[in-house]
Amino acid sequence: MSNSYNARTTLNVGDKTYEIFSLKALEDKYKVSRLPYSLKILLENLLRTEDGVNVTANDIEALAQWDAKAEPDKEIAFSPARVLMQDFTGVPAVVDLAAMRDAMKQLGGDPAKINPLAPAELVIDHSVMVDFFAQANAAEKNAEIEFERNKERYTFLRWGQQAFSNxxxxxxxxxxxxQVNLEYLARTVFTKEEDGKTQAYPDTLVGTDSHTTMINGLGVLGWGVGGIEAEAAMLGQPITMLIPQVIGFKLIGSLPEGATATDLVLTITNMLREKGVVGKFVEYYGDGLANLPLADRATIANMSPEYGATCGIFPIDEETLTYLRLSGRSDEQVKVVEAYAKAQGMWREDGAADADYTDTMELDLSTVVPSIAGPKRPQDRIALTDAKSTIGHHLGEMQEQRAGAPTQNEEIAGFEGEGGGTAVAAEESHHVGTVAVKDEDGNEYDLTDGAVVIAAITSCTNTSNPSVMVAAGLVAKKAHEKGLTRKPWVKTSMAPGSLVVTDYLNKSGLMPHLESQGFHVTGYGCTTCIGNSGPLSESITQAIHDGDLIVASVLSGNRNFEGRVHAEVQMNFLASPPLVVAYALAGRADIDINKEPLGQDQQGNNVYMKDIWPTQSEIQEAITAAIDSDMFQSSYATVFKGDERWNSLDVPESDLYNWDSKSTYVQNPPYFEGMGKEPQDFEPITGARVLALLGDSITTDHISPAGSIKVDSPAGKYLTDNGVEPKDFNSYGARRGNHEVMMRGTFANIRLRNKLLPGSEGGVTKHIPSGEEMSIYDAAMKYQSDNVPLIVIAGKEYGTGSSRDWAAKGTKLLGCRAVLAESFERIHRSNLVGMGVLPLTFKYGESAEGLGLTGSETFDIEGLETGAKEVTIIAKADNGEEKRFQANVRVDTPKEWEYFNNGGILHYVLRQLAA
Incomplete structure (x- = not known):
């Protein structure tokens, strides 16, 4: 490695010496002390990895003299220390690595070269579903079902664990x-042996989940990428990126009584979405950080994808060290973190001079008020005082739409409920907003529009935070003591982010009170937030269909996009865990929860939220008494061991995976079929048809849903044809190792609205020129058989949400050559390039509607060549009329052009390794 700036030096910590690359070596020339904390981490990364090829002295200089106000235009190569994965994204990543080994062998190379060079850690957390709830053994029963459903996937991961080192x-x-990353895996400062010396450097990572940014709260720089980009990082490829702009977000004051970390993050999300920070770093600073526990910082950092930033990072300070000690990190590790941060100018102190930022924002924490967000976007914050009127407005609009909509007469199939309750509908049941129900337990009640049918304490954002989890327990305790219980139509669940949470809720004595309200532990995973909410009871589902009811969920998650939480729930609201409990007690979303009673006590007196809401001192007292470092150490002592089910799997020992052609979970993907050692010339895009004409805020959930598979969908038909019964369909997320399922699931979200078929919902389109209505998958296959290339046209914020690489993979496999949108979210744009799909944007102020495009035209794209910044698009109507307009090419860096010209990032890496 090169050392152009003589930055290589040593750091002594106790009796140990570490080699470091000192930023101070550049201070006299570049004043790097003024750089934001996040850019200091990137600068160290370049100093340490300078090789004259991927990283040059000029790259280091460009970052060291960063112009805060300039538009990003300089590419650098970032080499993360490690890669983090979850199973929904990790299974297809391991599938791709296994397929690359086969392809490497066919190219005459060494398959063993396909092996992680950077440490890769995968946590299985996305597969557990809430099939059982509100009962003592719910977690064990759900775990049994999870393992039964996913045994084949887990065997495959076990194979990967023994086949790949690192x-x-x-x-x-x-x-x-x-949460496992925050509590155990993260190093904050990484150490490893290099050329006989022990190096110390910042812990950095990329993850195959967009909420990888949660670790930013611990001062660790990392963000979510698509699985294909993560695979390249594992194989030693640096992440190419433009030196980003950095928005400084100043925090002052402290949270007022009654406000939670969830309220704070919903406020910040709303502010930053309005600001516009897509593709930018956000960095928190200011004296208010002294009043933010690390768990609150992690909550804020976690939701970086929701506010659109690449990361939302906090610096290292005393609170960082306090958390590292509490979570069981060794004294030696804590000392290294402190010494390294101080030596590199990465340590925060109150009153220190502010860094230079591209722009700044400020929030006085004392102005934060209790809030929720919804009904379908996390940035749509609603102050709790306005919730009734705002939700009522949304409900009214949806009721008006319902009044003019056709009656739902869909067959209800595949129930997995335990009982056989029935909905007893009124004579005019459709569209009336109320249905009489007699449920499986014999309860009789009216289910109405606005009813909360799911209340879930779930997701990484909040279940990692003791303050809101303990607050939820205290609300449940006070409600229990007053005789209040959840409404019988509410499906309640609690999915802690780690075993530590269960420990401290038990130790504090709060678990029995949560269980009294139906919030039994249902599993350790994402559950409801990822769409694994499980089935509603049969009587509730029947009532929703009979009355075409508009019902709601309330969850302590980070995502509430359309069709994500549950197919039968149209309104979804994000809220703090204690508010989730309160809404379960109320049973309705359209309530003034501050002023209207939640229920009655044993004497028949009304009980209001103020009567059961805990004070900050009560919360802190419970936390102090219940949480200690021993909990973390015992919980993580055998973190990689697994239970008897896991260890009893029969795992084949082989370097190449033995693909089973009959498997419906794991198949060898077709990405490398016919691949040669050299890339082919780029094929022009001419005569392309529009597969889907879409609007604004199309999420990766719209493009590639993770939830349930409908029986009559193309994916459902494929599974049925392959002998899978509907009860065993599992979810799209669980079947991401099978491209046949995922191709059929692309654009299959039940709430997708394709303007080629006005008034339609779901994965359907119009085949042109026949005019025939059919599923998007069937249309794509018909176009492919006719050798017709495809494009997708969309509005603003295309690809928001999860870092779901299948949203790009599916688009590619359907035959789409390009996506033309008004704007892209960062990760999805990158994923499209990584799959060889061309991302294009309309010129500023232009749109499909403004240009008069109907989607029935054919499209030619002219001027596309390596390095092109814009192209000319010719849209030809059936009557011969042509419209010509320019579009921006969003292949942003020279390295991305290499990926694109190779047909994708994996093809590029494979050819590099084979050579």
Whole structure:
């Protein structure tokens, strides 16, 4: 490695000496002390990895003299220390690596070269579903079903664990990957042996889940990428990126009584979405950080994808060290973190001079008020005082739409409920907003529009935070003591982010009170937030269909996109865990939860939220008494071991995977079929048809849903044809190792609205020129058989949400050559390039509607060549009329052009390794 700036030096910590690359070596020339904390980490990364090829002295200089106000235009190569995965994204990543080994052998290379060079850690956390709830053994029953459903996937991961070195798997029922990362995997400062010396450097990572940014709260720089980009990082490829702009977000003051970390993050998400920070780093600073526990910082960092930033990072300070000690890190590790941060100017102190930022924002924490967000986007914050009127407005609009909509007469199939309750509908049941129900337990009640049918304490954002989890327990306790219980139509669940949470809720005595309200532990994973909410009871589902009811979920998650939480629930609201409990007690979303009673006590007196809401001192007292470092050490002592089910799997020992052609979970993907050692010339895009014409805020859930598979969908038909019964369909997320399922699931979200078929919902389109209505998958296959290339046209914020690489993979396999949108979210744009799909944007102020495009035209794209910044698009109507307009090419860096010209990032890496 090169050392152009003589930055290589040593750091003594106790009796140990570490080699470091000192930023101070550049200070006299470049004043790097003024750089934001996040850019200091990137600068160290370049100093340490300078090789004259991927990283040059000029790259280091460009970052060291960063112009805060300039538009990003300089590419650098970032080499993360490690890669983090979860199983929904990890299974297809390991599938791709296994397929690359086969392809490497066919190219005459050494398959063993396909092996992680950077440590890769996978946590199985996305597969558990809430089939059982509100009962003592719910977690064990759900774990049994999870293992039964996913045995084939887990065997495959076990194979990967033994076939690949530098690859570890955290078994099921341990925790959510981001919380396991925060509590155990993260190093903050990484150390490793290099050329006989022990190097110390910042812990950095990329993860195959967008909420990888949660670790930013611990001062660790990392963000979510698609699985294909993570695979390249594992194989030693640096992450190419433009030197980013950095938005400084100043925090002052402290949270007021009654406000939670969830309220704070919903406020910040709303502010930053309005600001516009897509593709930018956000960095938190200011004296208010002294009043933010690390768990609160992690909560804020976690939701970086929701506010659109690449990361949302906090610096290292005393609070960082306090958390490292509490979570069981060794004294030696804590001392290294402190010494390294101070030596590199990465340590925060109150009153220190502010860094230079591209722009700044400020929030006085004392102004934060209790809030929720919804009904379908996390940035749509609603102050709790306005919730009734705002939700009522949304409900009214949806009721008006319903009044003009056709009656739902869909067959209800595949129930997995335990009982056989029935909905007893009124004579005019459709569209009336109320249905009489007699449920499986004999309860009789009216289910109405606005009812909360799911209340879930779930997701990495909040279940990692003791303050809100303990607050939820205290709300449940006070409600229990007053005789309040959840409404019988509410499906309640709690999915802690780690075993530590269960420990402290038990030790504090709060678990029995949560269970009294139906919040039994249902598993250790993402559950409801990822769409694994499981079935509603049959009587509730029947009532929703009979009355075409508009019902709601309330969850302590980070995602509430359309069709994500549950197919039958149209309104979804994000809220803090204690508010989730309160809404379960109320049973309705359209309530003034501050002023209207939640229920009655034993004497028949009304009980209001103020009567059961805990004070900050009560919360802190419970936390102090219940949480200690021993909990973390005992919980993680055998983190990679797994239970008897995991260890009893029969795992084949082989370097190449033995693909089973009959498997419906794991198949060899077709990406490398016919691949040669040299890339082919780029094929022009001419005569392309529009597969889907879409609007704004199309999420990766719309493009590649993770939830349930409908029986009559193309994916459902494929599974049925292959002998899989509907009860065993599992989810799209669980079947990401099978491209046949995922191709059929692309654009299959039940809430997708394709303007080629106005008024339609779901994965359907119009085949042109026949005019025939059919599924998007069937249309794509018909176009492919006719050798017709495809494009997708969309509005603003295309690809928001999860870092779901299948949203790009599916688009590619359907035959789409390009996506033309008004704007892209960062990760999805990168994923499209990584799959060889061309991302294009309309010129500023232009759109499909503004240009008069109907989607019935054919499209030619002219001027596309390596390095092109824009192309000319010719849209030809059936009557011969042509419209010509320019579009921006969003292949942003020279390295991305190499990926694109090779047909994708994996093809590029494979050819490099084979050579």
């Amino acid at each position: 690859f570890k798997v955290v078994p099921p029922d341990t925790g959510i990957c981001h």
